Amino acid sequence: MSRYFRHHLFLFYTVLTTLTVGLNSCSQYSTKPVSKGYHNLTAHFNAYVIARDEIAQAEQELFKKRQENYSQLLPILLPIDSIQTLSVKPQLDDAIKKASLIPERxxxxxxxxxxxxxxxxxxxxxxxxxxxxxxxxxxxxxGTNEDDKHTALVGLMRAYTEASDYTNALNVAEYLRNQPLNKINTRDFYLTKAYLHERQGEYATAVGILDATFPVLKKGEVTARLHLIAGQLYDLIGQPAKAVDHYRKVLKSRPTYDQSFYANLYAIQSNGLTGDQKRMAQSNETFEELLKDHKNADLKDKIYFTMGLLEARSGRTDKAIKLYSQSIQAAGSNTQQVPYTYLEIGKLYFEKKADYTHAKMYYDSALALLPKQSPDYATLLNRKKTLDEFVLYQITIRTDDSLLHLAQLDPAALDKQLNDVIAKQEKADKAQADLAKQIIDKATNGNINSVPGATNSNLQPGERWILYNPVNLSQGRQEFTSRWGNRPLEDNWRRSNKESSEAVAGVNSPVSGASPANSVNPNATLSTADVSGPVADLTSPAAGRKAKKDAMMAKIPFTKEAQTAANQRIENALYKLGKLYKFQLNQPADAIPTFEQLLTRYPNTLQKPEVYYLLYLSNEQLGKASSWKDKLLAEYPNTSYARLTGKAAAHTTDSEAQALKTYTAIYELYKTNPTEALARAETAMSGMAGTQLEDKLALLRVMLIGKVQNVDAYRQALNEFVRDYPGSQLLPRVKEMQTAADQATAKRK
Incomplete structure (x- = not known):
């Protein structure tokens, strides 16, 4: 080694040693250039870069592992999921640890x-x-850097959005909107704000912001995904042409296979929305190609679903249901699409066929598989509750009507009828047992170690194990409830002294929802679910048959009291079924014959004034002329229903002064003679219509009913006031009175 080289090496070593000693003695609070340079260098490479890369790697891993539900609107930003984050938790913890070194040192x-x-x-x-x-x-x-402060505010807006604190998120967004953001912060701000509006259901705003973001995005999987979401959003706001444009851009943005597949499917659906018949005709060839492509082997259910959707939009309901059923069969073990397919079938039965019994079964199946966070869940749950009521009322009418029919038979005919019912049920049970054995044999293929249901997707729909078939599972649950009632899970649940519920919750065989007149049939076919109670678990066939027959006999209303109770249940079910048709289902054409049956079979029903009024409304809704309004005014002129027809308001002639005089006179009578006061109040109600004292007199009438009549009449009058005067300032007082009346009734019981 030359002397010259050794000399420079010594000088370099000396300088390096001096710098190292000097930098190590630098305080992290010093503002000297050497100290700041040292801490900048160390913080950057020993902490910041490592933490940044670990977080970026975690985000990439979460993006790659994401589970997209293409049956629903995709979220613009991936929602924070604590379960999914578990796999990258060590990286995130280490990133926090490394980043924390900077404020510490x-x-x-x-x-x-x-x-x-x-x-x-x-x-x-x-x-x-x-x-x-x-x-x-x-x-x-x-913070000291404006760009860093803006980055933090974008993160704050995202955190508020994930916490569903939309008010604070919008406040942050409004502030950032007026700030000079750099290119990266502008991109992240737009995406976060679009995500915020998407979460709030403001799809037009969300897609507008998203459109403004695309110019600053690079081609790739992330951008292809955002174009797909933009297409979905435009579809939701009824702009299919713009939706198709974005679906085409997906294919130009280096998408994954799934993204390109769904972009093509969505484009076909959107063209169907525009009524482009030529494109629709070509879509059949497209579907054939998609079904034949081996890469789509696990996507056939989506293809059949799209085919069904297009048929439904074209009004071919039966064909749509068939294709939806093929979609369910093709799903196999991947059930992600299945609940939405059940939902579409249920909608067709509900909206197009008015077959509410079948609609309920498919809605039940959809709810069993649908994620609770789905936007359709709450709506579907409410509709299911309505259909549960519908089936309950129809079953009540059918069951009690059949039992009343049995009570009228002579002993020989009754005995024969019961024997026929038992024989039919035994035959059905044997057929079910034989089918179960065939399913087990076919599924296991002789291999006793085979897991039950492992090859279930290869079986025909009717052969599938019931626990893997949501429709059959729902039907079985309904049949069990119909036969045994709502029983808790406990030992000896079949004991004969347990009472089976009178209000059954399901149906054994389809009953047409469109023909309520046919649901009350004295000659209806009976089943053991209609008339049997708990069946004794006896080994002797003869003893078992006798026990079944005894259980059936116990439910038949032979006594006058039991028949009266059965008729009351039918009357109540007809009344509620008619109201359900009128209001929840919006089917006045079905409500009319239901109410007419109620009046024909039970002409003295206490609900007659309201039924008259509902018949008048239903006929008016259908544009039909009827006499129900005249009958109501003639027979019950002083009821709230008569006033609701508008006739009373037309005859208002009293001035406000006269109305006040009338009210004062009735109020004085209230103190001394409530019976006379009630009679005058009933007469004066029509004359008070449209005056400022109308609701006050109506409340005084309610209080008089409470004094003169029973508590049931009082509660009904309170309910009528709430219905007739929803804008009254007296409503809070009336609701307090309702609560007190309900509490008094509960104590009495």
Missing amino acids: HQNSKWLDNAYILIGRARLLKQDLPNAIEVFKYVNTK
């Missing part, structure tokens, strides 16, 4: 704000939203 570093932002991002991904919000707030308050 390098306070004078220029990377301090960036470190806090990384900590906030990691906590956001871990769904530690309160701490993420606090970190982002801290950067915005204490």
Whole structure:
């Protein structure tokens, strides 16, 4: 080694040693250039870069592992999922640890704000939203760099959105909207704000913001996904032409196979929405090609679903149901699409066929598989409750009507009828047992170690094991409830002294929802579910038959009291079924014959004034002339229903002064002679219509009914007031009275 080289090496070593000693003695609070340079260098490479890369790697891994539900609107930003984040939790924890070194050891570093932002991002991904919000707030308050503060505010808006605190998220967005954001913050701000509006259901605003974002995005899987979402949003707001444009852009953005597949399917659906018959005709060839492509082997259910959707839009309901059924059969073990297919079938039965019994079964199946966070879940649950009531009323009418018919038979005919019912049920049970054996043999193929149902998807729909078939499972649950009542899970649940519920919750065989007149049939076919109670578990066939027959006989209303109770149940079911048709199902054509049956079979029903009024409304809704309004005014002129027809208001002649005089006179009578006061109030109600004292007199009438009549009449009068005067200032007082009346009734019981 030359002397010259050794000399320079010694000088370099001396300088390096001096710098190292000097830098190590630098305080993290010093503002000297050497100290700040040292801490900037160390904070950047020893902490910030490592934490940044770990968070980026975690985000990439979460994006790759995401589970997209293409049956629903995709979220613009991937929602924070604590379960999915478990796989990257060690990376996030380490990133927080590394980033935390900067505020601990390098306070004078220029990377301090960036470190806090990384900590906030990691906590956001871990769904530690309160701490993420606090970190982002801290950067915005204490930060020194405006771009970093804007980045923190975008993160804060995202955290508020994930916490469903939309008010604060919008406040942050409104502030950022007026700030000079850099290119990256502008992109992230637009995407986060679009996501915020999507979460709120403001799809037009969301897609408008999304459109403004695409110019700053690079081609790739992320951008292809956003184009797909933009197409979905345009479809939802009824702009299919723009939707198709975005679906085509998906194919130009380097998409994954799934993204290109669904972009093609959605484009076909959107063209169907525009009524492009030529494109619809070509779609059949497209579907044939898609079904033949081996790459789509696990996507056939989506193809059949789309085919069914297009048929439904074209009005071919039966063909649509058939294709939807093929979609369910093709799903196999992948049930992601299945609940939405059940939902569409249920809608067709409900809206197009008015077959509410079948609609209920498919809605039950959809709810069994539909995620509770789905936007369709709440609506579907409400509709299912309506259909549960519908089936309950129809079963009540059918069952009690059949039992009343049996009670009229002579002993020989009754005995024969019961024997026929038992024989039919035994035959059905044997057929079911034989089918179950065939299913087991076919599924296991002789291999006793085969898991039951492992090859279930290869069986015909009617052969599938019931626990893997949601429709059959729902039917079985209804049949059980119909036969045994609502029983808790406990030992000896079949004991004969347990009472089976009178209000059965299901149906054994389809009953047409469109023909309520046919649902009351004295000669209806009976089943053991209609007349049997708990069946004794006896080994002797003869003893078992006798026990079944005894259980059936016990439910038949032979006594006058039992027949009266059965008729009351039928009367109540007809009344509620008619109202359900009129209001919940909006089927006045079905409500009319239901109410007419009620009046024919039970002419003295207490609901007659209301039924008259509902018949008048139903006929008016259908544009039919009827005499129900005249009958109501003639027979019940002083009822609230008569006033609701509008006739009373037309005859209002009293001035406000006269109305006040009338009210004062009735109020004085209220104190001394409530019976006379009630009679005058009933007469004066029509004359008070349209005056400022109308609701006050109506409330006085309610109070008089409470004094003169029983508590049931009082509660009905309160309900009528709530219905007739929804805008009255007296309504809070009336609701308090309702609560008190309900409590008094409960104590009496």
